[in-house]
Amino acid sequence: MSSQKGNTSRSRPQKHKNRTAFKNTLHDTSQRTKIINSIQVGDVCVRCKEIIEWKIKYKKYKPLTQPRTCVKCGSKAVKQAYHVMCSACGKQSGKCTKCCQSKTIVEAEATETQQLKLDNELKDLLKSLPERKRRTFLRYMNRKEKDQEDDDKKTASENREDLLDKLNTLKLGEGDDDFDDFLDEEEDEDSDNNQSEEES
Numbered sequence: 001m002s003s004q005k006g007n008t009s010r011s012r013p014q015k016h017k018n019r020t021a022f023k024n025t026l027h028d029t030s031q032r033t034k035i036i037n038s039i040q041v042g043d044v045c046v047r048c049k050e051i052i053e054w055k056i057k058y059k060k061y062k063p064l065t066q067p068r069t070c071v072k073c074g075s076k077a078v079k080q081a082y083h084v085m086c087s088a089c090g091k092q093s094g095k096c097t098k099c100c101q102s103k104t105i106v107e108a109e110a111t112e113t114q115q116l117k118l119d120n121e122l123k124d125l126l127k128s129l130p131e132r133k134r135r136t137f138l139r140y141m142n143r144k145e146k147d148q149e150d151d152d153k154k155t156a157s158e159n160r161e162d163l164l165d166k167l168n169t170l171k172l173g174e175g176d177d178d179f180d181d182f183l184d185e186e187e188d189e190d191s192d193n194n195q196s197e198e199e200s
Contacts, residue, residue, distance in 0.1 A: 022057075022058060024037070024056075024057065024058065024059045025037065028059070033059075035063075036056055036061050036063060037056065039056060039061075039080075040108040040109055041053055041056075041106075041108060042106060042107050042108020042109070043083075043087045043090045043091070043096075043097045043105060043106075043107065043108065044083070044096050044097055044098045044099075044105065044106060045096040045098075045099065045101065045103035045104060045105060045106065046103070046104065046106055047099075047103075048082075048096055048098040048099055049106050051082075051098075052081075052082055052098070055082070061081065062081060063081050064078075064079065064080070064081045067079050068083075068084070070084075070085055070086040070089055071084050071085055071100070072085050072086070072089040072093065073086065073088075073089050078097075080097075082098055083097045083098050084097070084098065084100060085097040085098075085100060090105070122163070122167075125164075125167050125171070126167075128171070129167075129170060129171060133170040133171075136170065137163075137166060137167060137170055140163075140166055141163060144162065144163065
């Protein structure tokens with residue numbers, strides 16, 4: 001018996017302990033296991049993320065063979081196992097795609113291949129811009145990085161969307177009048193110093 005009658009606290013440690021930690025790739029080195037281990041869990045709350053990661057870690061995760069029906073929009077768009085809502089509906093409603101509750105949502109981290117693809121897209125867009133607009137965008141990007149160091153509330157995807165919006169405005173020619181807004185602080189200080197020298 002684990003406890004005496006009326007005594008809920010147990011003084012002895014557990015009887016059987018594992019000497020080594022469980023490894024899900026110890027005997028199973030199949031491609032399916034590698035794919036399951038590489039899954040990035042996202043668009044769910046912290047608790048649901050922990051549950052799915054536990055299932056992956058201890059070989060309890062069963063991937064979907066066919067897309068499931070979303071409980072909100074009714075389309076067959078749910079491609080992750082244990083999720084009941086598609087990611088589009090989850091982002092729109094701001095709810096967890098597994099438990100459908102309004103909690104703080106954890107976004108999936110981009111894999112290396114996805115990050116390289118996004119970087120290449122950004123470089124191609126930058127190459128298509130003229131030199132003046134390219135420098136404006138680089139100044140804007142540097143300022144965003146400085147702001148992000150001060151305040152880490154924005155996620156990487158939101159920052160990327162901001163940068164893409166700015167690129168599109170520059171590409172369309174709407175941002176021609178906004179060049180003064182994105183001058184570096186150093187350039188502003190240099191101009192102030194030059195004016196003070198001229199006055200003296």
